[in-house]
Amino acid sequence: MVKNVIAIGTYNVQMYDVPGVAALSASIRQQKFKLEVNSDISLIVEAGEVLAWIGAALRASPYNDRLAYCSPVITWLDTSNCSIDFMVEEVPQQTVVSNGQCWHRMFKNAVIAKGFPIRRKSEARAGLEIPLNIMAGLVRTKRIEQFNGKDFIKGFSAMLVPKKRSSDTIIWHYVYKQDGSYISFLDNSGAHEEQVTNTDVETSRHVVGWCMEAExxxxxxxxxxxxxxxxxxxxxxxxxxxxxxxxxxxxxxxxxxxxxxxxxxxxxxxxxxxxxxxxxxxxxxxxxxxxxxxxxxxxxxxxxxxxxxxxxxxxxxxxxxxxFLFKKELIQESEDPFKTHSATHVLINEVNRKLPIYRNRDGYIQFExxxxxxxxxxxxxxxxxxxxxxxxxxxxxxxxxxxxxxxxxxxxxxxxxxxxxxxxxxxxxxxxxxxxxxxxxxxxxxxxxxxxxxxxxxxxxxxxxxxxxxxxxxxxxxxx
Structure with a gap:
């Protein structure tokens, strides 16, 4: 309905009939979407819930690749009219990097519609539940691949790895290359749930977010x-x-x-x-x-x-x-700090290798x-x-x-x-x-x-x- 109204254009009205239930009319005026519902109160409430969810979910985060919450705010103008506005707030940084939130990087400028009910998961804070086909589409593939006896959902620069089974749910971890370069099956480090059959994949719920990280x-x-x-x-x-x-x-x-x-x-x-x-x-x-x-x-x-x-x-x-000539503040640290490979980045850095420590007859004793x-x-x-x-x-x-x-x-x-x-x-x-x-x-x-x-x-x-x-x-x- 919203799509049809937008296609018609501003100031036009689109009429809808729900046989035996209600008559709906919708229009867009001055960047506001207006819906009139002629029905009993239950359908009016349901229509309001749908519009609140659509308005909250179909937005882009204004925070440059950072997640945002969007919450609908309903204000009653009188007994028969209400206004639905939307409040957007940035997700705090510590939430973005905490455990279980690897799914955040699957999206760009994503918005979480806040305050709506979701299905209870078998494990608390397990991550984001996504249908299997959409999960595959987000990493740009249509297949589940098997490598070295293990299952992967793998695209060119990102992949999903089954990390854990919990009741009726398979929990996946999202692994990706920041620069969009090729990712190898071997780039997955850590646990890999091996007891996943075709039946499991087809019948289970799928959650992305299992990121056991250490610095x-x-x-x-x-x-x-x-x-x-x-x-x-x-x-x-x-x-x-x-x-x-x-x-x-x-x-x-x-x-x-x-x-x-x-x-x-x-x-x-x-x-x-x-x-x-x-x-x-x-x-x-x-x-x-x-x-x-x-x-x-x-x-x-x-x-x-x-x-x-x-x-x-x-x-x-x-x-x-x-x-002593060395200045530790001049060391160029790894762009990916506190990882097992971070020391290598520091040691091979050309600027670091030439940093002077002492002067000697031939020039300098250097960091290298x-x-x-x-x-x-x-x-x-x-x-x-x-x-x-x-x-x-x-x-x-x-x-x-x-x-x-x-x-x-x-x-x-x-x-x-x-x-x-x-x-x-x-x-x-x-x-x-x-x-x-x-x-x-x-x-x-x-x-x-x-x-x-x-x-x-x-x-x-x-x-x-x-x-x-x-x-x-x-x-x-x-x-x-």
Missing amino acids: IYAGSSKANPVNCSDLPKPQSGGLFSSMSVSMGRYITGGSPYMLGVKDIPIHISEDGYIPKLKWISKKFVLLWDEANKRGWLVNGTTALLHLVRASLDHDSKDEFSSA DRVEHMHSVLERLINYQKCVSGDLKEFRSHPRRNLEGWDFRDLATNHDPLHSRVTMLAPEGKGWVDFVRATHTITLFGSGFGDLIQTTPTKNCKYWSRLPENKYYLAVAIPD
Whole structure:
């Protein structure tokens, strides 16, 4: 009816008859839609409800790609006439980014018609219920694809992943590329509901909104300063009892030289910086907080940047601080902060790589030099870890309660030589020691790491809003 009236044009009236029930007339005058209903009160109320919903739902948010609420406001002019106006308000920012709201990015300038009843869901705050065919249309596809035995509704730059089944409902998570580029099936990280049959898909209700998110503070500018672990060296017979690591030194002197292109074999990388980062990105480091008895398993690049920042912070306060040139506020942070890949963005940034730390005879010691130095130390620790775990028989003979590694503060302050450390875990912590050893994960001890993996604001159980202390738990981000 509204569409027909608009098509007729301003000041024209369109008449409608509902046989045996009512006569309706509609017109548009001065940007106002007018509907006259000649019927009993129940149909008049129903017509008002329909107009209120249409007026609230068929609007665009005025807040530049941000969601808005639209609420109808009904004012009675007299006993037989009422006016329906609409109040638009911006959805608060914290609601946009909270858990379960991944569906927000499926729309542009979307409006939520506020105050209207919806069907009860089997799970509270589960997200937005959408018919299956419309869900597929929103990611620009008409098919459910199967990859590696799992179901996806996938378009070119966005896809929907079934995350959970709850009673008669399948909950999906919306994954997309911000720049509209190609998205791979492999870009889905995290849980995937595998028990979804064709019958389930056809008969279930479908809800978009299941986004378990966490922020990675390891390696970020918001991370806490780390104190010494004060742990002892391993006793004789321990895994690392006979090992120490030198911090290494630069090669100086000799005649100046230049390498010609013909002198460099194919297998030698012209610039080893990026290959080094690629190598360490596949390794893992356990950051164990000895004071709070909990640990954080992070990828190698995240741990590397965490160490680099800590070492620069130490240099800014020691007795040579007057010669220290580095300004931490000049670091260009990742455009996608607090993720498992954010550290890589910072480390490969060309501006960051050239930031000066100290002046030397040849120019400057730069941020890139510090990264390579810390990389070389971690590289040797990783190789030591692999070396001692090579003999599984000997490895298994060492008590699982003994967790051996190195002191984070020693590395950050360039302590030379580095001596290994050991802590004794309570029985509840021994279960993951085999996992750490089998993956050749090195352990860096410290105190006061803070919450290196933090949940985003949510109304879920407060006990799990942060990793509990003194429980010997080990946390890791899902992508890692």
